[in-house]
Amino acid sequence: MIFDLPDHATLYEALCNRDTSYEGRAWVGVTSTGIFCRLDCPARNPKPENCQFYGSIGECIDAGFRACKRCKPMAPYAEGDPVIAKLLSELEARPSYRFSEDDVAKLGIDPSTARRAFKRQFGMTFLEMARQRRLREGFTTLAKGGPVIEAQLDAGFDSPSAFRTAFAKLMGQSPQSFAKDALLRADWIDTPLGPMVAVCDKSSLHLLEFIDRKALPGSLKKLKAYAKGSLGIGTFPIHETLRAQLGAFFAGGSSLFDIPLTLHGSEFTQLVWRRLLNIGAGQTETYGALAKDLGRPSATRAVARANGANQIALIIPCHRVIGADGSLTGYGGGLWRKQRLIELERDYQKDSAA
Template identity: 55%
Template sequence: MLFKRPTHDTLYTALVNRDAAYDGFAYVCVTSTRIFCRFTCTARKPKPENCVFEETMAACMEAGFRPCKRCRPMLAYGAPDPLVKGLLEALEADPVRRWSEDDIVALGHDPSTVRRSFKKRFGMSFLEIARLRRAGQAAQTLSRGEPVIDAQLDAGYESGSGFRQAITQLFGAAPADLKGRSLLKADWIETPIGPMMAIADEHALHLLEFADRPALPNEIRRLQTLNGQAVTLGRNAVIEQIAAELSDYFHGAPAPFQTRLAGHGTAFERAVWQALRQIPVGVTRSYSGLAADIDRPTAVRAVARANGANQIAIVIACHRVIGADGSLTGYGGGLWRKQWLLEHERRMVERANEKHAANG
């Protein structure tokens, strides 16, 4: 079912009531103060005529509103919703369960609220995640070379035809074709500016993107086509490593990322991406400056395209490229995230310099 956007009056009522169900689903932009807030903000509520509701923080910032210092919407975004956290824990406890809306109701949740919360956070509903998780279990069984019927029963499918259809739709191959094949693992990593999806094999990281990036589904399909591998939900050592390194990064540690990256892209794109990785923390480059770094000063547009084709966010630091006039330029994760990352790195360097001066 498609979700219909609530009316202005409905959203305003939710704002006045500090309704947590709408927290993260939409944000209020206050025209009289030029700030935007979460629905649960404790600040005095504005008049309805001074409220504009936007669905994303990016839209708020692009419209010229700045984040509220009281409810700090940009920092709060990464905190897991208790509803989301509880359902994900239930899913992990029983990954082969065939979840339905009746199960969600039995746990005391409203299905539309659950759907809205998961769609906002991960770009897919809880039931879609559960279906992927169940099919992922089956794909892992098949990749070990075990019989198709065992994978079917492990995944909780009574119908062989239904199982074949589900596996083929999700992984682009029939169950029998997955037997003994290696799989790419995919999992979400929580960050202060929203969850990221990491996809890796047992040796290298193939993708790291913010989960709400519109281009993410196409990137995953392209990755599957290029690698000839199916993608299943789950973690491996590579994802554990990048999750730990991202945690250090967001806690202010300036250590370089060490996770091995898969060798995607053309030779030119790889040269651009390597140059991006060499930009120091706290430093920015223009597209023309980046072109000069790789000895291709006339290839500014090609450098910009390669920058946009990067699918390893933060690690390959395309957020450190800005306009020649110092302005923020496009960023797949949203300009507000680019601004947040640059400010975070500025503070990171500032603290490192203060510590060095104190020890010197």
């Protein structure tokens, strides 16, 4: 669990000292290179602001990082399980290849055995690991202004139609449908809880969602309609500000977000979202209490629907709303993320009290 780890400063000191006591307990993802390493990696130390620390290899992979070729952080798992060893070797040899269960079977490995082994060690299947690695490369190429064919090849897709299908499943539309020099631009941001998509214009944030949220494709289509088709892949300076503030939040440095927001919703929905902004880090409120505070004590369900329609995760803290019995209830990003966010923010509450 990432929140059982020491604070960012302690882990960075351990990284600089190449402390072997964290072997198997902590890993570092370096945002400037997209690589994750052991803390005793012999490579040159990255800057502290470029480091994100994780409590498992699965979390590193979920956040979009690739394994370091110098310290080989996945080697102990490979050495202990011949199934993992063989498949990781294949992935290393053919990182852009589109693996299938038939490919796994041709290697003499039962696909169900492979799924269980990878899920147990990394929190994802081998096919999910390979697919995410390929799609991230394609997204990065498009964000830098590269042509679709280059993104397709970087993502390891031989077929343009296959790349379009995979990309559309992730983003709700084909890569060609995103505009050049668009008014709204989508960027990929890695976090300890998995990659997110952030859509901004030159001055404000319109959407911040986890990549795997089912509502993401529909939300992007609505934003495209709002911008009259002017939705593209790329960045504005505000994306980098957001990236830095998310990094500080997850590192335990600050729970403050001062990114300007543009809200897309009905008058009542926006009223609920603005009320959510008043719930401090480390605090929780119930749907009923929110409805009562808004002067609509009988509108608990409407408040819950507005909460679920939130398109700006973390910053508009819908994860801080719980059921009347104290249960976590639903969360579009997954209950496991809601749990971890609440756990993380308890430290901010303790600091505030101190």
